[in-house]
Amino acid sequence: DAGVIQSPRHEVTEMGQEVTLRCKPISGHDYLFWYRQTMMRGLELLIYFNNNVPIDDSGMPEDRFSAKMPNASFSTLKIQPSEPRDSAVYFCASSLVGQSQETQYFGPGTRLLVL
Amino acid sequence: GDSVTQMEGPVTLSEEAFLTINCTYTATGYPSLFWYVQYPGEGLQLLLKATKADDKGSNKGFEATYRKETTSFHLEKGSVQVSDSAVYFCALSGSGGYNKLIFGAGTRLAVHP
Numbered sequence: 001d002a003g004v005i006q007s008p009r010h011e012v013t014e015m016g017q018e019v020t021l022r023c024k025p026i027s028g029h030d031y032l033f034w035y036r037q038t039m040m041r042g043l044e045l046l047i048y049f050n051n052n053v054p055i056d057d058s059g060m061p062e063d064r065f066s067a068k069m070p071n072a073s074f075s076t077l078k079i080q081p082s083e084p085r086d087s088a089v090y091f092c093a094s095s096l097v098g099q100s101q102e103t104q105y106f107g108p109g110t111r112l113l114v115l
Numbered sequence: 116g117d118s119v120t121q122m123e124g125p126v127t128l129s130e131e132a133f134l135t136i137n138c139t140y141t142a143t144g145y146p147s148l149f150w151y152v153q154y155p156g157e158g159l160q161l162l163l164k165a166t167k168a169d170d171k172g173s174n175k176g177f178e179a180t181y182r183k184e185t186t187s188f189h190l191e192k193g194s195v196q197v198s199d200s201a202v203y204f205c206a207l208s209g210s211g212g213y214n215k216l217i218f219g220a221g222t223r224l225a226v227h228p
Contacts, residue, residue: 004158033215042220042221043159043204043218048215056215091158091159093158103149103164104161104216106151106158106159107158109158
């Protein structure tokens with residue numbers, strides 16, 4: 001298996017622009033998680049899905065952030081409009097309930113810089 | 116709520132030294148416990164896990180024992196290598212049964228030759 005795939009790996013944009021991050025989970029996994037990692041706040045869970053349905057979005061910072069999972073093999077995290085404080089590494093992870101005891105498999109991350 | 120506390124880093128060691136990274140947790144019920152490792156520029160990878168009290172997880176020379184009485188899951192390695200330099204995260208499976216993990220703040224380990 002190719003593992004969790006994220007794109008782009010790096011993104012540089014200007015304040016006010018829309019940013020879309022993409023994730024392809026491991027085939028067959030039924031949970032998908034979006035995390036944000038910064039030096040100041042560490043690793044934060046933003047939102048997670050089960051069978052394409054959002055379960056908990058309490059970690060989403062504000063209305064500028066939105067996430068979708070239109071099918072089992074694709075998810076997006078969108079920031080509109082972006083701000084410099086959104087600069088971080090964004091990770092996607094997936095897991096399969098009932099197997100591997102909640103082990104999450106992480107993608108390589110998208111490093112976002114908002115100027 | 117559930118939480119994980121790790122020792123602050125960075126931890127700096129010489130090659131072949133003994134490593135301990137402390138991790139304690141607060142949780143309702145009986146969570147599974149995990150150590151994840153993040154190498155520079157990469158995502159987190161599962162290092163080891165334990166699913167019940169007194170279980171010992173081990174991998175790549177690292178080990179940790181699930182201690183319910185002290186609510187701890189300390190990571191140890193007898194002889195570290197330069198290639199072990201990374202950030203280590205302790206985590207527990209949150210209550211609610213939704214595969215949600217609660218992560219500690221991470222501990223950076225730097226191993227010098």
